[in-house]
Amino acid sequence: RNILDFETAFLGAHTVRLERNYRSSPVILSAANAVIAENVDRKGKTLRTDRIGGERITLVTTSGETDEARWIADQIEAVLSEGPGLAYREMAILYRTNAQSRALEDVFRRRGLPYQIVGGVRFYERREIQDVLAYLRLISNPLDAGAFERVVNYPRRGIGNTSLDRLSTWAKAEEIRLLEAAARADEAPDVPKGGVRGLIAFAGLVQRYSAHASQMEVGELLEALVEELDVFRHLADEGPEGEDRADNVRELIAGALDYNSELQEDLESETLDHFTELDLFLQQVALVADVDRHDPDASAVTLMTLHNAKGLEFPVVFISGLEDGLFPLGRAYDNPSELEEERRLFYVGITRAENKLYLTHARRRRRAGEVMYGRLSPFVDAIPGHLVEKVTTAVAGESDGYAGRRAVRPDSSRSIDLGIQDDDLDFDTGLNQDLPRFVKGEAVVHDTFGSGTVGEVVGFGRDLKVTVHFDNVGTKRLLVRHARLRRDFD
Structure with missing residues (x-):
């Protein structure tokens, strides 16, 4: 408002428009100008540059947040493999909310791609995530004294330092663990x-919850725990920052729910009998934490929110999560000025790119524990078509027939020949022609591991396992009901 009201407050003021841009290509500036022209409440200006030409903007349709993150990682690796011209530090991924970093971080860690979070804390190091994970660690291992001390009074339940000191003294005298003492x-x-x-x-x-852990999938367990603890209400009491923290907890739940369907069975069956899914999930998180602390001075891809991107520039920029309701945020439609501010933020993101801009969106994204189907952000519609090349990922292309359908749990009374109940699948298997037959030599695709060939099939029904020789990551042993394998038609 200060800029818009300046001439009213200071009569006779002269406006000088700074329209020359020394950073971005003409293609990127044309897109930015078209987007911001949709705003009414602004000082009009048109950015221009002396540069000539430039690559078209790439608009990418993906099936979900994991597919989106995987495509971005693939593209970064492809760009770097083309020659020595670019480094990791010259690429940035921008998103609207902090919680969106989770899927990107997970994929980057699996690939070993270096990254840094600017203006924020890495996902698994955030306070609210550490609190919830401490509960899971204590549920998994009652001997974890560190986890006990972190959450024994979170949320507050009237346990002060005096109570803890006296309990700890008594526990040592009795030679019992803290949880038993409690x-x-x-x-x-x-x-x-x-x-x-x-x-x-x-x-x-x-x-x-320790008793439930042997019977429940980790996503279901975590949802129930967070609800019983009333975590979201306690975070809401912290104000606007608490809302962001609540979004992060929701994203952790989304990751746990996704883990249910991505669970990798690399261990032998005899070993798995001694582990709950919660144990395996926490093992994965522990590995993630170790990677997060590795070589912070290395050249790295930058991940940050669009707000934190102001004033920065990168040769290559990805703007992810361009779905209506996420960017712009759904609440912005209630206030025209907020909607214009969201569009201005998109404009800022576009103009961070010097040479190449990628815009990505997902057809479905897990938000607040629900799989939400969304359409492309209306902000993108303002970009002239001749400036854009459109790309659809292989996974999104295969799911075209299901676009717009909600992931439902069909009637479990129907089953397919493998003995897998429809309750274990996201879509109606009777309509899905992409389901593999699971025979030796069959070509299959996994959302994370890519293409591969079935080498061995053991078990049946819910315990059916396959050994798959993947092209890029080697041999993996997978539990079919969690793996979401599809036929590879290429």
Whole structure:
């Protein structure tokens, strides 16, 4: 508002428009000018450059956030393999909300691609994520004293430092672990009554979920835990920052739910009998944390929100998550000025690119624990068609017949020849011609590992496992009901 009201506040002021751009190609500037022209409440200006030519903007349609992240990683690797002209540090991925970094970070870690989060904290290091993961660690391992101390009073349940100190002293004297001591807090001397109630309730909650862990998938377990703890309400009490933290917790749940369908069975069946899915999920997260701390000075791709991108520039820029309701945010439609601010943010993102700009969107994205189907952001419609080349990922192309359908759980009374209940599949298997037959030598595709060939098939029904020789990542053993393998028709 200060800029728009300046001439009213200071009569006789002269406006000088800074329209020459020394950064971006004419193609990128033409797109930016077309986008921002849709705003009414602005000082008009048209950016121009002395540069000539430039690559067209690439608009990419993906099937989901994992497919989107994987395509971006593929493209980065492809660009770097073309020659020594570019380095990781010359590429940036921009997104509207902090929570969107989770899928990108997961794929980058699997690929070993270096990245840095600018203006924020890496996903698994964020306070709210550490809090929830500490609950999962304690549920998985009651001996984890660090996890116990982190969450014994989160959310607040009347357990102060005095209660904890006296409980800890008694636990050492009795030679019992802290969680067991909490369950028997009424036996500990000098622990305040309020602390006793809170400690016993906390121990009971952890013990209940420890029992559930052997029967529940990790995503389902995490959803139930977060709901019982009322995490979202407590985060909402923190104000606007709490809303962002709540989005991060929702994204952690989304990752856990995705893990249900991506669970890799690299271990032998006898070994797996001793692990819950929660144990395996936490093992993966532990590996992620180790990678996050590796060589922070290395050349790295930059990941950041569009707000944090102001004033920066990169030869190659990806703007991800361009779905209506995510960018612009759904609440922006309630206020015209907020919608214009969202469009201005998109304009900022476009003009961060010097030479090449990629725009990506997903047909479906898991948000707030639900699979949401979305359409391309209307902001993109303003870009003239001759400036854009359109690309559809292989996975999105294969799912064309299902675009717009909600991922439902069909009637589990129907089953296919493999003995897998439809309840274990996302789409109606009776209509899906892409399901593999799972025979030796069959070509298949996995969302994360890519193309491969079935080498061995063992078990049946819900326990059916396949060994697949993947082209790029080697041999993997997968549980069919979680793997979401499809036929490879190429």
